[in-house]
Amino acid sequence: MSEQxxxxxxxxxxxxxxxxxAGQGLSRWRAxxxxxxxxxxxxxxxxxxxxxxxxxxxxxxxxxxxxxxxGQAWQAVGNTLIWWVLVVVVCAxxxxxxxxxxxxxxxxxxxxxxxxxxxxxxxxxxxGAIFRLLFDTSRERGMAxxxxxxxxxxxxxxxxxxxxxxxxxxxxxxxxxxxxHEALARLPSSLLRMARAFGVGRRRRLWSVxxxxxxxxxxxxxxxxxxxxxxxxxxxxxxxxxSTQALVExxxxxxxxxxxxxxxxxxxxxxVLMSLLVAGLASPALLGLRGRVSWADPAPAARPRPxxxxxxxxxxxxVAVVWLLPxxxxxxxxxxxxxxxxxxxxxxxxxxxxxxxxxxxSDSAFTGALxxxxxxxxxxxxxxxxxxxxxxxxxxxxxxxxxxxxxxxLLVSVALAALPPQAFAVPLQRWLxxxxxxxxxxxxxxxxxxxxxxxxxxxAFVRVPxxxxxxxxxxxxxxxxxxxPAVVLAGVLAFxxxxxxxxxxxxxxxxxxxxxxxxxxxxxxxxxxxASQLAAQAVIATxxxxxxxxxxxxxLYRGLTxxxxx
Amino acid sequence: xxxxxxxxxxxxxxxxxxxxxxxxxxxxxxxxxxxxxxxxxxxxxxxxxxxxxPVSVYSAGDNISALLRxxxxxxxxxxxxIPRLGLLFDPVVRPRIRPRTGGHAQPEFWRxxxxxxxxxxxxxxxxxxxxxxxxxxxxxxxxxPASLTAWQPRPGTLAIGAADGWVLSDWFExxxxxxxxxxxxxxxxxxQPGNQAWWGVAKVTEALTLLATIWREAFTHDQGxxxxxxxxxxxxxxxxxxxxxxxxxxxxFALPVxxxxxxxxxxxxxxxxxxxxxxPPLVVGGDVAVAMRGGGQDAVAFxxxxxxxxxxxxxDALTAWVDEGGFLTPYREPSHPLLxxxxxxxxxxxxxxYDLSDRLIGRLEGGDGRxxxxxxxxxxxxxxxxxxxxxxxxxxxxxxxxxxxxx
Numbered sequence: 001m002s003e004q005x006x007x008x009x010x011x012x013x014x015x016x017x018x019x020x021x022a023g024q025g026l027s028r029w030r031a032x033x034x035x036x037x038x039x040x041x042x043x044x045x046x047x048x049x050x051x052x053x054x055x056x057x058x059x060x061x062x063x064x065x066x067x068x069x070x071g072q073a074w075q076a077v078g079n080t081l082i083w084w085v086l087v088v089v090v091c092a093x094x095x096x097x098x099x100x101x102x103x104x105x106x107x108x109x110x111x112x113x114x115x116x117x118x119x120x121x122x123x124x125x126x127x128g129a130i131f132r133l134l135f136d137t138s139r140e141r142g143m144a145x146x147x148x149x150x151x152x153x154x155x156x157x158x159x160x161x162x163x164x165x166x167x168x169x170x171x172x173x174x175x176x177x178x179x180x181h182e183a184l185a186r187l188p189s190s191l192l193r194m195a196r197a198f199g200v201g202r203r204r205r206l207w208s209v210x211x212x213x214x215x216x217x218x219x220x221x222x223x224x225x226x227x228x229x230x231x232x233x234x235x236x237x238x239x240x241x242x243s244t245q246a247l248v249e250x251x252x253x254x255x256x257x258x259x260x261x262x263x264x265x266x267x268x269x270x271x272v273l274m275s276l277l278v279a280g281l282a283s284p285a286l287l288g289l290r291g292r293v294s295w296a297d298p299a300p301a302a303r304p305r306p307x308x309x310x311x312x313x314x315x316x317x318x319v320a321v322v323w324l325l326p327x328x329x330x331x332x333x334x335x336x337x338x339x340x341x342x343x344x345x346x347x348x349x350x351x352x353x354x355x356x357x358x359x360x361x362s363d364s365a366f367t368g369a370l371x372x373x374x375x376x377x378x379x380x381x382x383x384x385x386x387x388x389x390x391x392x393x394x395x396x397x398x399x400x401x402x403x404x405x406x407x408x409x410l411l412v413s414v415a416l417a418a419l420p421p422q423a424f425a426v427p428l429q430r431w432l433x434x435x436x437x438x439x440x441x442x443x444x445x446x447x448x449x450x451x452x453x454x455x456x457x458x459x460a461f462v463r464v465p466x467x468x469x470x471x472x473x474x475x476x477x478x479x480x481x482x483x484x485p486a487v488v489l490a491g492v493l494a495f496x497x498x499x500x501x502x503x504x505x506x507x508x509x510x511x512x513x514x515x516x517x518x519x520x521x522x523x524x525x526x527x528x529x530x531a532s533q534l535a536a537q538a539v540i541a542t543x544x545x546x547x548x549x550x551x552x553x554x555x556l557y558r559g560l561t562x563x564x565x566x
Numbered sequence: 567x568x569x570x571x572x573x574x575x576x577x578x579x580x581x582x583x584x585x586x587x588x589x590x591x592x593x594x595x596x597x598x599x600x601x602x603x604x605x606x607x608x609x610x611x612x613x614x615x616x617x618x619x620p621v622s623v624y625s626a627g628d629n630i631s632a633l634l635r636x637x638x639x640x641x642x643x644x645x646x647x648i649p650r651l652g653l654l655f656d657p658v659v660r661p662r663i664r665p666r667t668g669g670h671a672q673p674e675f676w677r678x679x680x681x682x683x684x685x686x687x688x689x690x691x692x693x694x695x696x697x698x699x700x701x702x703x704x705x706x707x708x709x710x711p712a713s714l715t716a717w718q719p720r721p722g723t724l725a726i727g728a729a730d731g732w733v734l735s736d737w738f739e740x741x742x743x744x745x746x747x748x749x750x751x752x753x754x755x756x757x758q759p760g761n762q763a764w765w766g767v768a769k770v771t772e773a774l775t776l777l778a779t780i781w782r783e784a785f786t787h788d789q790g791x792x793x794x795x796x797x798x799x800x801x802x803x804x805x806x807x808x809x810x811x812x813x814x815x816x817x818x819f820a821l822p823v824x825x826x827x828x829x830x831x832x833x834x835x836x837x838x839x840x841x842x843x844x845x846p847p848l849v850v851g852g853d854v855a856v857a858m859r860g861g862g863q864d865a866v867a868f869x870x871x872x873x874x875x876x877x878x879x880x881x882d883a884l885t886a887w888v889d890e891g892g893f894l895t896p897y898r899e900p901s902h903p904l905l906x907x908x909x910x911x912x913x914x915x916x917x918x919x920y921d922l923s924d925r926l927i928g929r930l931e932g933g934d935g936r937x938x939x940x941x942x943x944x945x946x947x948x949x950x951x952x953x954x955x956x957x958x959x960x961x962x963x964x965x966x967x968x969x970x971x972x973x
Contacts, residue, residue, distance in 0.1 A: 136795075137792050137795045137796065138800075138808070140808060151792055153788070153791035153792045153794065153795045154795075155729075155794075155795040156791040156792070156794045156795050156951070157791070157794065157947065157951065241729035241794065241795050241796075241797065242729050242730055242731055242797075242934035242935065242939075243728055243729045243730075243731070243794045243795075243934075243943045243946075243947075244729070244794065244795070245934050245935045246934075246935035246936075246940055246943070249935060253935075254935075256632075257933060257934075257935055257936050258936060260635065260928075261928070261929050261936075261973075339826055339827060342799070342803070342827065343803065343807055343827060365622070365623070365624065429636075521627070522599045522603075522625040522627055523599055523600070524627065525597075525598075525599040525600070525625075525627045526599060526600050526797060526798070526799045527797060528797065528799060528800055528803075529600065529799040529800075529803075529823070530599065530600050533600070
């Protein structure tokens with residue numbers, strides 16, 4: 001592999017050293033069949049309802065002007081832009097942390113990776129609960145207020161953005177860190193060295209070498225955080241007191257509260273407006289993704305000087321403490337006696353008890369939801385892989401589409417992945433209602449994850465070298481075997497997204513309330529006095545994805561950074 | 567997880583079969599959570615034991631209206647216990663309700679509330695009632711103020727859980743009912759459809775100004791910001807556990823919370839102050855159990871069973887709930903001395919008025935971040951956190967209300 005020198009040899013002619021394309025591969029029809037499930041699911045569950053939503057929004061002439069002149073709706077849409085700022089902050093923090101530890105030893109790098117990524121699998125609902133606990137107004141209960149020694153209304157107007165920003169960064173900066181960490185390790189160092197030798201200035205080097213090399217990873221990190229921000233919902237619902245929610249809610253939450261008042265057409269218009277906004281905000285990511293995200297094998301990096309690595313340990317220790325503190329707060333709160341946990345913060349210690357866990361596990365609604373959610377998540381993983389693997393395979397290996405056709409597919413996939421569920425919930429709800437919600441919900445969840453899964457899998461599949469022998473009918477299995485890390489990544493992504501979902505559950509399956517985060521959400525009614533019980537439920541709910549993460553960590557990492565086995 | 571793979575594979579069909587074999591559970595949606603929900607589950611256990619019919623209870627919280635209005639009829643619960651009377655008359659929800667038949671007779675005042683105008687059908691039966699016109703304080707430390715205008719709590723003495731919109735709307739209702747009962751009656755008269763035009767009269771602005779003035783006096787800038795982050799339970803903790811405030815206006819169901827965090831025999835209450843020479847306001851609320859059409863006759867039977875009067879001397883989970891406080895019914899006097907008088911008022915007082923915000927539907931309907939709740943939250947913010955004069959803020963609030971009522 002000499003891609004690290006790709007820039008040097010840009011003028012050299014490319015020899016296509018791959019196996020000749022002629023007379024092999026799938027027939028056009030077979031290839032189309034491979035795409036069928038993914039296309040059907042995406043089209044049926046996302047695109048068709050989206051179109052219906054657009055039609056509904058135009059069905060009443062006054063709907064658009066009404067929404068566009070609604071001050072409250074604009075406030076919510078404006079808040080979406082503040083959330084977008086937080087997305088940029090997340091990327092910046094990820095890049096900053098990656099830059100700080102770029103020369104650290106491998107042990108330190110591993111520790112940082114594990115600790116920083118852990119919050120990404122926590123549900124936003126739990127994140128909201130944790131940070132509401134930490135930033136409670138009373139100095140008796142809120143850690144931040146206790147450190148200041150006086151009551152501070154962190155959760156009130158104004159300051160609330162600080163709390164939400166910290167929570168959002170805590171949750172997603174790890175993913176950005178991971179992506180940038182890998183990218184920095186693979187900077188074309190020889191090119192940089194050469195540029196320096198030729199006297200190219202610092203700024204120029206940054207502009208023409210470092211930035212192009214970081215664009216792809218940055219786009220990935222940005223897109224990931226943007227999807228999280230565009231769908232921000234349960235973080236606000238759980239983490240923000242009712243009085244302040246209206247000040248910080250994004251378009252999605254506003255839509256959910258007011259779709260009755262807005263009327264069918266008005267609600268549809270708002271949903272379309274939100275979709276356009278998200279699409280607009282997602283488009284910068286396409287610039288970065290256009291040149292495919294590609295990782296060369298790591299340069300034989302100069303071993304970090306031991307002195308520098310040692311100097312980094314205190315810093316890394318501080319970051320680790322900050323990142324693990326929320327977990328500790330949640331765990332300790334869950335272990336306290338409920339009445340004590342309502343009155344005082346977790347650092348007060350005694351009395352310890354397991355009663356909140358006993359209560360959670362003896363609550364049939366909770367244990368039932370635990371089982372249902374697990375079955376649902378596993379079923380969704382199966383459907384996603386069944387649909388996305390063949391689709392990504394066909395797209396990656398030019399059976400049906402020439403390579404340049406990938407770009408529009410990429411565009412559509414990114415757009416679908418970032419779309420807020422409110423944009424298609426209403427028509428979908430109507431279509432589903434005769435069928436009941438339990439089974440179709442699996443399909444809806446699957447359809448929502450498929451675009452993302454295709455993106456991830458495609459990225460890996462294109463890098464699987466074709467087998468030496470001519471392509472045969474088992475090539476799909478060969479590709480899947482080689483790209484196992486990416487397949488695991490897609491599966492885990494689907495599992496975590498479904499396990500932590502509250503939005504789709506609320507929009508489409510609200511009444512049956514058999515999804516775990518919805519059970520947790522019940523506790524928001526009396527937040528502080530239910531702190532211990534809520535924390536216990538959240539710990540149990542968080543343990544499952546953390547366990548999945550721990551079991552698949554090695555593969556996940558390879559899946560995210562390279563996608564293929566070797 | 568020490569379960570073997572075989573055991574797991576065996577368990578999946580076992581669970582599925584068990585689910586299919588039994589009767590489908592009766593789905594009951596409620597709004598409570600925490601201790602109240604546990605109490606309710608205990609009441610329901612008796613039904614399961616007696617009729618061998620499984621019941622699944624789901625707490626929808628303050629968003630129960632979204633649940634009942636959902637587009638998918640077949641995922642609507644069989645029975646709902648609703649704290650918002652207005653929902654019963656919502657154009658989407660009402661056709662989905664199966665009117666109550668059989669069962670016990672309800673007291674006239676309460677029966678009329680669940681009966682649509684010009685109809686004899688009772689849509690539901692009252693399960694739990696609440697007296698929302700009480701002001702709680704530590705025993706022996708406060709005296710009832712002479713009147714509403716004389717009530718000027720000093721900064722830091724009043725606790726309000728302003729994070730919960732219903733706390734603010736209870737305040738507003740008490741002040742409006744004390745100051746301008748004719749507006750209250752005009753909006754929702756006892757026996758005919760009300761007239762929303764009453765929101766436009768000057769007395770509404772005056773009542774809002776009075777309310778805003780009390781809030782302004784009672785909170786400094788910082789305290790107002792803090793109050794906005796306090797929920798109902800937090801405000802009770804402030805008075806009875808941290809002792810950082812002296813009084814809190816709260817319904818009767820504050821008592822079990824007070825006793826849990828503050829101990830027994832620490833609390834006392836006085837009625838919400840009256841205006842001038844008028845009677846003290848009496849805002850009442852409650853949770854009404856309704857059978858939905860999907861639940862069939864079983865749902866009606868369940869509603870009747872759930873809300874039935876208990877005979878003298880009968881003991882069950884519900885009477886235990888009544889005795890320990892936090893639960894009032896039309897049929898049984900609580901044993902707690904602090905609650906006896908408030909309970910008696912619910913069944914006899916002439917000036918009972920049902921909670922106004924719980925009857926609103928449409929744009930003014932409450933819920934976090936919407937309707938009247940949002941208007942009052944903004945009013946509270948304007949006069950405590952902000953520096954807007956009470957009269958100006960009140961005028962703005964009334965405009966928002968009138969606009970909401972018109973749409």
